[in-house]
Amino acid sequence: MxxxxxxxxxxxxxxxxxxxxxxxxxxxxxxxxxxxxxxxETTIRVAWWGNQERHDMTLEAIELFESTYPDISVQPEYTGWDGYWERLNTQAAGSNLPDVIAMDNSYLNEYNSNDLLVDLAPLIDEGTINLDDVDDVYQEINHDGDRVLAVASGANALALVYNVEMLEEHGFDLEPGFSYDDLFEMNLTIKDALETEGQEYFGYDFANAEYELLNNYVRQHGMSFYNTEGNGLGFEEAVLVDYFEWVQEMVVDGAAPSHDIMMSYIEGGNSMVQEGSSAMQTAASNQIIGISQGTEYELDLAVLPAWDGVHANYIRPSMSFSITAHSAQQEAAAKFIDFMTNDLEANEVLQAERGVPISSAVREHLSDKVSEPVQKTFDYLEVVADYTTDADPLSPPGETEVRGAFSRIVESLKYDQLTPEEAANQFVQQAENVLN
Structure with missing residues (x-):
């Protein structure tokens, strides 16, 4: 026992x-x-839109970021412009937005009003995102009061891309101070001369940017596109009538191409300026890079036409990076934005394709490392700074619907189906209905 x-x-x-x-x-x-x-390893999702060249450059810059921050992995999500916003809308509805998203100013307030964006001010104040080398003019439009909604990934300004040789040949220049009427006369004169020689000339290419030009036009009249409250337009209907009269005259009299010709070039990914059938087009200044790649002509950038001697352009983000409210890795996301803003090697890879770098240190570093068209974008922002006024507040939610209404109406105007007065009245009514 x-x-x-x-x-x-x-x-x-x-x-x-x-x-x-x-x-x-x-x-x-x-x-x-x-x-x-x-x-x-912390993983962050980063989304942007663009063409294949932008995608390839960004992926290479991401590799540099991951080698600098080996504890952070980046999951890229990229597509073209049209599919990009549809995809973000779906992700927003499912509370599954990427950590970092490329943002366009026309959507910024819409996303902000739906509480989808993180305030970056604390991350900037603590230095995680370093903006010491960034002048306020490159960032002010991304503010909502004291909140910072985004950091510009590049800057540009609306411009005219023009054929240097063609204008010189016909005795014209685009030195600051030329008027809207001057554009009309220049293009009719060139058209008459070239068509007499049996060449095709379409005239001034609006490049589907009539909306952006109107924004500049109302600013030249001391007004803004939207009112301060964001619930209505900020300009008088008579100003719109004047602008529509000019647009219609340009097209109907042959100083600019018909709407269908303009759209056929846009949809085909082609450019009249590239092929020499236009001497000039409206463009964001950084678009000269892509346009120059497809032509033997020497191209340059000019400021927008003056109205009664008044200029009212502004320097703006070509696009920006925001951190979304769905991100659980906001510090890592902020490090990514800081890297894309300030890292010299990464910006050598990116080659200012998204616009002029907002960091003065990066701009100085790239000055002898970029192609001639890219350098022209740097030079243009230096010039246009002398012809700018303060940027308007962010566009209100509903801006994309207002833009859609404008596009439909200006198309009818260019086909001479509406008078300028009828077009202006229709647009004001439709815009006010959206904004109210």
Missing amino acids: KKYLWYVLLLVLFLLVACNGAEQDDTTNAEGDRDQEDNS
């Missing part, structure tokens, strides 16, 4: 030791798992 009890005691002792060992093993595994979690 004693022997039996001794065996039982030994068995119990063995089990207690085994349990203790198991507990110790579990603790070790738990600690190991925690250590592994602490040292694990």
Whole structure:
């Protein structure tokens, strides 16, 4: 019996030791798992739109970022312009937006009003996003009061891209101060001369930017496109009538191409300026880079036409980066934005394709490392700074619908289906309905 009890005691002792060992093993595994979690790779999703060249450049810059921050992995999500916003809308509805999204100013307030964007001001104040080398003019439009909604990934300004040789040949220049009427006369004169020689000339290419030109036009009249409250237009209908008269005259009299010709070039990815059937077009200044790649002509950038001697352009983000409210990795996301803003090697890769870098240190570093068209975008922002006024507040939610209404109406105007007065009245009514 004693022997039996001794065996039982030994068995119990063995089990207690085994349990203790198991507990110790579990603790070790738990600690190991925690250590592994602490040292694990953080993944952030980054989304942008663009063509293949932009995608390739950005992916190469991301590789540099990941080598600089080996604990952060970037999952890229990129597509073309049209599919980009549809995809973001779907992700927003599912509370699954990427950590960092490329943002266009026309959508910024819409996303902000739906509480989808993080205020970047604290991340900037603490230095995670370093804007020490960034002048306010490159960032002010991304503010909502004290909140910072985005950091510009490049800057541009509306411009005219023009054929240097063609204008010189016909005795014209686009030195600051030329007027809207001058554009009309220049293009009719060139058209008459070239068509006499049997060449095709379409005239001034609006490039589907009549909306942007109107924004500049109303600013030249001391007004803004939208009112301060964001619930209505900020300009008088008579100003719109004047602008529509000019647009219609340009097209109907042959100083600009018909709407269908203009759209056929846009949809085909072609450019009249590239092929020499137009001497000039409306463009964001950084568009000269892509346009120059497809032509033998020397191209340059000119400021927008003056109205009664008044200029009212402004420097704006060509696009920006925002951190979304769905991000659980906001610090890592901020490091990515900081890297794209300030890293010299990354910006050598990016080649200012998104617009002029907002960091003065980056601009200086790239000055002798970029192509001639890119350098012209740098030079243009230096010039246009002398012909600007303060940027308007962010466009209100509903701006994309207002733009859609404008596009439909200006198309009818250019086909001479509406008078300028009818077109202006229709647009004001439709815009006010959207904004109210």
